[in-house]
Amino acid sequence: MKDPKRYMNNLSLIIVSLILSLVNTQLQADETSKPVTYANGKLENGIISIVFNLKEGDFSILDSQSKEILLSEAKFGLPSGRRPTSVKFLKVEDVKDVLGLGKKVILMVSDSNLLRYSDDTYGHLPAQHLFSYTLYRNNPALVFGFGLKTPDYLSMRLMKSDLLKGAQLFGGKTIKNLKTLNGSAGAQSTLVSSKNSRICVNNLMLTGLVGGTRKTAVWGGLRYNEFAAVNTLDHSSIGFYAEDPVGRLIEEGQTYFAKDTFYLDVHTSEPFEALERYGLAMRAANKARPNIYDFPITCGWSVSHVSKLPNINNSAKLIEELELANKSGLTRYTDVSLRLEPDKYNLNTEQGWWDDAHMQTFKHLVPPYETIAKWSKAMRARKGIPYIYMQLGMPSDDFSRKFPQYLLFNDASKVDKRTPGKGWTGRVKHPHHQPYATYDYTDKEFSKHFVKAWKKLSDDGIRGVKVDYAATGWRPEGGFDDRYSTCNAAYRRAFKLLREAFGKDGFIDERNLGVSGRPCLDVTAGLVDTQRTWADSNKFVPQMVSKSGLRWYKNRTVFNYYSDTKTVHGHSQDILESMLTMNFLSSGRLDLSSSYSLFTPKITHTVSRTYPHYKEPKTARPLDAFTGGKDPQVYDLELTPDWHQLVLYNTEKRASVVSTSLSGERVDNALGLDPKGTYHAYDFWSDKYLGKLPGTARIEQKLKANCSAMISIRKATPCPQVISTDRHILQGWVDLADLNWDPASKTLSGTAKVIGGEPFKIVIANNGHKLLKAATTGGKSDIKAHSAAGLNCLILSSANTTELKWKLKYK
Numbered sequence: 001m002k003d004p005k006r007y008m009n010n011l012s013l014i015i016v017s018l019i020l021s022l023v024n025t026q027l028q029a030d031e032t033s034k035p036v037t038y039a040n041g042k043l044e045n046g047i048i049s050i051v052f053n054l055k056e057g058d059f060s061i062l063d064s065q066s067k068e069i070l071l072s073e074a075k076f077g078l079p080s081g082r083r084p085t086s087v088k089f090l091k092v093e094d095v096k097d098v099l100g101l102g103k104k105v106i107l108m109v110s111d112s113n114l115l116r117y118s119d120d121t122y123g124h125l126p127a128q129h130l131f132s133y134t135l136y137r138n139n140p141a142l143v144f145g146f147g148l149k150t151p152d153y154l155s156m157r158l159m160k161s162d163l164l165k166g167a168q169l170f171g172g173k174t175i176k177n178l179k180t181l182n183g184s185a186g187a188q189s190t191l192v193s194s195k196n197s198r199i200c201v202n203n204l205m206l207t208g209l210v211g212g213t214r215k216t217a218v219w220g221g222l223r224y225n226e227f228a229a230v231n232t233l234d235h236s237s238i239g240f241y242a243e244d245p246v247g248r249l250i251e252e253g254q255t256y257f258a259k260d261t262f263y264l265d266v267h268t269s270e271p272f273e274a275l276e277r278y279g280l281a282m283r284a285a286n287k288a289r290p291n292i293y294d295f296p297i298t299c300g301w302s303v304s305h306v307s308k309l310p311n312i313n314n315s316a317k318l319i320e321e322l323e324l325a326n327k328s329g330l331t332r333y334t335d336v337s338l339r340l341e342p343d344k345y346n347l348n349t350e351q352g353w354w355d356d357a358h359m360q361t362f363k364h365l366v367p368p369y370e371t372i373a374k375w376s377k378a379m380r381a382r383k384g385i386p387y388i389y390m391q392l393g394m395p396s397d398d399f400s401r402k403f404p405q406y407l408l409f410n411d412a413s414k415v416d417k418r419t420p421g422k423g424w425t426g427r428v429k430h431p432h433h434q435p436y437a438t439y440d441y442t443d444k445e446f447s448k449h450f451v452k453a454w455k456k457l458s459d460d461g462i463r464g465v466k467v468d469y470a471a472t473g474w475r476p477e478g479g480f481d482d483r484y485s486t487c488n489a490a491y492r493r494a495f496k497l498l499r500e501a502f503g504k505d506g507f508i509d510e511r512n513l514g515v516s517g518r519p520c521l522d523v524t525a526g527l528v529d530t531q532r533t534w535a536d537s538n539k540f541v542p543q544m545v546s547k548s549g550l551r552w553y554k555n556r557t558v559f560n561y562y563s564d565t566k567t568v569h570g571h572s573q574d575i576l577e578s579m580l581t582m583n584f585l586s587s588g589r590l591d592l593s594s595s596y597s598l599f600t601p602k603i604t605h606t607v608s609r610t611y612p613h614y615k616e617p618k619t620a621r622p623l624d625a626f627t628g629g630k631d632p633q634v635y636d637l638e639l640t641p642d643w644h645q646l647v648l649y650n651t652e653k654r655a656s657v658v659s660t661s662l663s664g665e666r667v668d669n670a671l672g673l674d675p676k677g678t679y680h681a682y683d684f685w686s687d688k689y690l691g692k693l694p695g696t697a698r699i700e701q702k703l704k705a706n707c708s709a710m711i712s713i714r715k716a717t718p719c720p721q722v723i724s725t726d727r728h729i730l731q732g733w734v735d736l737a738d739l740n741w742d743p744a745s746k747t748l749s750g751t752a753k754v755i756g757g758e759p760f761k762i763v764i765a766n767n768g769h770k771l772l773k774a775a776t777t778g779g780k781s782d783i784k785a786h787s788a789a790g791l792n793c794l795i796l797s798s799a800n801t802t803e804l805k806w807k808l809k810y811k
Contacts, residue, residue, distance in 0.1 A: 034046035036101070041053070043133060048135070048140055059133075069170070070267060071168065072167070074164055086109070086110045104132050105132065108128045108130055109131060125151055127154070127156060128148070129149075130145075130146060131144065131147075141265040141277070143222060146242060147255065148250055150250050157250070158248045160242065164238065173236075178207075179208065179271075180196075182204060183231075185513060185559075187532070196234075197234050201522075203229070204218075215269055216265075221240075222263040222282060223282075224260060224521075224523045224526075226260055228242070228244065230242075240264075244486040246485070248485075272553075280557060282558050283617065290557075291507055292588070292615060293588055296334070297338070297589065297592065298325075299592065301341040301389075305536075306537065306593045313343075313364065318338045321338055322383075325338075328599035330596070336384060340389065342388070346427075350396065352395040352399030352400070352406075356372060372386075387462070388464075389468060390468065391468045393475070406445065407437050412437055433472060440480055441473065442485045442490050450497050454502065455500075465506070467495075469511065470510050470511050488521070496527060508528045508530070512532040522559075530559065531559045534547070545563075546631040548563065550632065552620060555588060555619040561586070564591060566583060566593065567592075573606070577707075578706060580729075582635075582649060588619075609728055609729050612734050613734075618638070633648065645710065646712075647711070648699070648701050650706065652705060653705050655702060658701060661697075662696070678692055678715070679713050681693055681699060683709055684710040686709070689763075689787075689788040690711065699713075712732075720741065723763050723764070727752075734753075735760075736752055736762070737751045738805075746809065747810070749805070754796055754798045754804050760797065763793055765791055766792060767790070771810055771811075776807070780797045783795075783808075
């Protein structure tokens with residue numbers, strides 16, 4: 001008998017690590033993989049070949065094995081819109097970085113009419129655009145870089161670089177059943193489209209059939225430092241460019257290469273694999289490790305302003321709220337966080353000062369917790385995690401007047417500037433989120449003040465910060481003390497300083513971007529833990545799920561996404577279960593706008609089923625995303641190749657049947673499982689066994705509007721196996737450990753994380769074996785029959801929260 005331990009949870013963790021390492025093998029190949037070579041204008045790694053045509057100023061990408069053309073007529077875009085005056089091979093370099101081993105080809109492209117004035121440079125060399133192309137071992141993606149070499153008589157600002165332009169996909173052949181997906185950020189919608197023309201920031205994906213064969217392309221920003229990434233599609237022609245409204249200053253006679261890079265994969269044919277490969281590459285390139293929000297966060301502002309409940313947004317009221325959380329019983333399962341929001345707007349505020357004195361002035365810190373240190377200490381003593389709030393670019397008027405040198409252009413005169421119109425004739429001079437005077441995050445003295453203020457808050461016990469109105473820190477007008485800085489670099493610097501103050505374990509939230517016409521960008525990758533995707537709301541609607549669900553390849557990998565606060569009171573039980581399930585799968589955190597005074601035992605029990613969170617950098621795939629529906633309804637969290645957590649979610653406004661196939665192509669709404677295998681299916685919320693299904697089966701459920709079902713799908717083994725628990729919606733992934741089948745003694749054993757005073761039910765599929773008895777150390781165990789034949793329930797209990805070791809003996 002094949003060792004059945006491979007099906008058990010402890011080894012499943014190893015399998016997950018192997019899965020991730022297999023994907024990362026494409027990124028971090030070892031010495032045994034085929035080396036990257038460059039000769040006679042061809043860069044290749046055995047997977048793809050890049051053929052440069054310096055005479056025509058373009059290049060192509062071919063499949064190294066089949067010689068099929070994957071990309072052709074790829075050009076270097078120049079500001080003049082013309083062909084380059086010349087394209088020269090500059091050099092080839094060996095590369096060893098976070099993406100692995102490879103080679104980089106650097107080309108120098110001349111355009112004597114760069115500034116559109118004259119071709120005559122009077123014998124001097126014009127500016128030279130630099131483009132790099134890096135290919136890694138065992139990796140189908142090509143990584144692009146860019147730079148500029150200025151002439152010895154002229155300094156320049158690099159505001160845009162067209163790295164890829166006019167490139168024809170798949171030999172220019174017709175792409176049928178075309179679907180594209182934009183890689184949006186913040187509050188921007190994430191949408192699948194059938195149109196063959198599209199422009200979007202961050203990244204873009206196209207998939208379709210070429211000659212009956214599935215083809216996919218993924219292109220976009222990879223590493224972010226000073227520029228945004230913009231991506232284009234025009235029929236079968238693709239492109240991308242780096243852009244910044246201020247631009248990077250490059251002195252005369254200097255050679256500049258941006259740290260920003262771009263990504264292109266036209267080889268990986270399956271869209272889920274292609275996008276997940278890109279997400280992991282982006283994670284590696286930006287050294288992104290978003291912290292896991294293994295606790296709910298109650299927003300002091302939202303409870304009153306959104307849910308219209310009594311105000312709790314001060315230090316004393318939040319301690320009272322924390323005591324209610326303990327009384328509700330939720331802290332038996334998880335710590336909880338409460339966020340103090342010093343959110344005074346307009347005129348004089350706490351912003352810029354970020355100290356106890358000003359938070360006292362505006363009644364956010366009140367006795368007996370009149371300092372952040374006192375409040376944090378009281379929070380920690382009650383199983384609370386102290387969280388706070390700031391506004392990124394909305395300084396207090398008195399702060400601006402006292403420190404004009406900390407502002408853009410070193411100028412505070414705009415503090416009193418008014419927005420034109422009748423609505424701004426009183427004390428309030430402009431919309432609070434559209435300040436005219438704002439901080440300069442490149443100013444060295446302001447940077448010291450900022451880090452000092454936030455380091456003190458961190459030292460006083462604050463664990464995380466919500467950065468509100470983040471878009472106010474993205475300043476296209478410039479005015480930076482660092483004259484070399486781009487707009488995007490200055491914006492990133494704000495979060496770098498915040499990360500410096502909080503350290504790697506601090507929680508940093510970037511509130512929804514897209515306010516006041518600013519773009520929704522991924523430029524904070526590797527710096528922030530969370531991006532918010534929705535405006536102020538406590539609603540639960542399908543579009544919230546879709547917005548982050550369609551970014552699954554970046555969710556928990558590069559960013560955590562969340563759609564603002566949620567109420568857990570006032571819902572039917574099935575809607576509450578659905579909201580918690582979909583938030584758990586498509587988001588990285590749960591923010592609350594319900595007071596703990598409204599928690600019933602049933603609400604507490606239901607919320608507790610979603611804690612703790614899992615640790616792996618992955619999330620559920622929207623399997624039906626490319627089948628024509630408006631909002632995905634089928635989500636698949638692959639824990640191992642043989643263990644999937646499937647969610648069916650009815651996004652319609654009426655009761656409807658939602659379904660998927662166990663086997664088949666994932667892009668066609670299937671889990672892609674072995675059609676020859678058999679699988680146990682168990683519905684968590686209904687506590688119902690759906691049967692032992694053939695791999696060719698289709699699972700379907702009729703669900704009420706906005707309701708969902710969480711179903712564990714496990715490949716049947718020759719030996720007894722766990723198929724569900726009642727403790728956690730992942731049904732054994734985070735609440736069980738050390739699962740093992742010993743064929744010699746015919747014993748199934750494991751460790752359960754039992755909550756004191758609460759029975760812990762484990763559902764066992766006996767798989768043809770006869771169960772004799774159960775045993776545990778340190779608690780009680782009982783075997784009960786299940787309503788389905790061939791199953792049993794192991795009930796564990798303990799007076800105290802503990803880890804119980806258990807055994808089941810079989811005949």
